[in-house]
Amino acid sequence: MTGVGGIAADGLSWYEATARQRVGALVDPRTFVELIGPEQRETSPHLTIFDLPEQFDDGMIVGHASIGGRAILLAAQEGRFMGGAFGEVHGAKLTGLLRAAQALRRDVVVLFDTGGVRLQEANAGELAVAEIIRALVCARSVGVRIVGLIGGRAGCYGGGGVIAGCCSTLIASEHGRIGVSGPDVIETNMGVEEFDARDRALIWRTMGGKHRYLIGGADLFVDDRPAAFREATLTALRRRAGLDLDTLLAEHARLERRIARFGDKTDAIDVWTALGIENAGTIPELGTRDFVRSAAGHRESADEAR
């Protein structure tokens, strides 16, 4: 199997790949059918006002496919176009897909890669995020699974981080950063003493996939390869579906315990030590297998709400 430009899917880095390469390498070969594809030119109505270039798919690819022979709906953000940010059309495509998922009772896989809401169409983008969350929760409430995959260049920030938090299962690689306010936003608002946005190691251990996996912000931790994301997606699609009040109450109780347990910690390594992990300082250096082994028995589990 080959991706765009003849790059073998096996050698592809999820982090480096485009959204279309990720989609092609994730699902069963030649099963992806795009809806509202680039040829329909449903571009942003706002970007031309700012004299900015458009992208034919507005940075959001939606469609249906099969994975392991199972029919799914699928959405993928292109993190390199406008930082994968949510605008009016970009968001509406995901909202429509999630509403279709509810009507069809079909599981959805979302390939997140976003810095949040697009500043040039902020009101439309914020509304889109709200509509997506409503559509997502409605779909989950009828038993649809929404699986989020996070390992792209832009990470998953802002409204994207909130949407991801509403998913049934989140799969993250080490590169997959998850948060609401990104590093630069925190530094700008709170000062460099609070968060140094140039400190890559700090960003990775505070918001990266390993930390999120350890504190229950992500459910499955994988290598930076499409095959690893695919395997984990198949696992996620076999997990229990549904969202009920008991799940949410249990999650709220877990979050209260988290504050009590870790509220006075000032660095992720202190949190990992408090989780009972030996030599927590070596966590950032561990490969996937060793890391998952170290995390086992210590990590918190969010169980379908986080």
Add this chain to the structure above:
Amino acid sequence: MERMTYRLTAPHPAGGTRRQAIVGVVASGNLEVLVERTQPLDVCSVEIATSVRGFNAVWEAVVTDFVARRPTGGLRIAINDSGARPDTVALRLAQAVRLISAEGV
């Protein structure tokens, strides 16, 4: 934004049967190329939207050279550009035409 449209006579018709293909991303120094099989066999049309003004002559040179050399007859090529260099443009054009020249839909 600067917009240009060229309708060129294409000496070599595009191969394959795919209806459309897309490559690239609209990011700094990069571009996306959408190719559709919607023109008469001896015509290649090229629409360009670029964020960088004043390079019409360079665009025209790259595009006319590409259409003269490559099998592009029958194709409508649409470009969204975010300041890519001419070599990057030529690479993306070649990738897009190769992709649509495959068999399939």
